[in-house]
Amino acid sequence: MYAPKDDFKHRAYWRELYSVEEAEHLTSLIQAAEENDIIFFYALSPGLDITYSNPKEITALKRKLEQVGQFGCTAFALLFDDIEPEISETDKEVYQSFAHAQVAVANEIYEYLSHPKFIF
Numbered sequence: 001m002y003a004p005k006d007d008f009k010h011r012a013y014w015r016e017l018y019s020v021e022e023a024e025h026l027t028s029l030i031q032a033a034e035e036n037d038i039i040f041f042y043a044l045s046p047g048l049d050i051t052y053s054n055p056k057e058i059t060a061l062k063r064k065l066e067q068v069g070q071f072g073c074t075a076f077a078l079l080f081d082d083i084e085p086e087i088s089e090t091d092k093e094v095y096q097s098f099a100h101a102q103v104a105v106a107n108e109i110y111e112y113l114s115h116p117k118f119i120f
């Protein structure tokens with residue numbers, strides 16, 4: 001699973017797309033995994049600052065995962081670990097709990113990506 005904390009675009013800057021150089025690096029990792037019969041999972045960790053009820057945030061998630069899919073990745077993970085266990089006041093108006101917010105986002109992404117290998 002690709003989920004390095006030092007890849008800022010995996011966590012802190014999760015909304016930002018990868019540059020050409022970064023894309024080439026990820027593509028080479030995905031290809032190397034395939035050549036060795038390993039399923040490469042790309043993980044995105046948006047939990048530090050996502051507003052779960054904001055459609056723009058969901059669009060950013062979709063755009064990022066779609067970009068990585070274009071590199072040849074077919075397996076994904078959304079990680080919501082190492083974050084504060086509270087949702088924003090805005091999200092509290094929409095979701096019953098933190099878990100409900102995370103599940104709603106995970107389900108939407110899973111459907112959007114047409115049911116890939118997916119870890120949540």
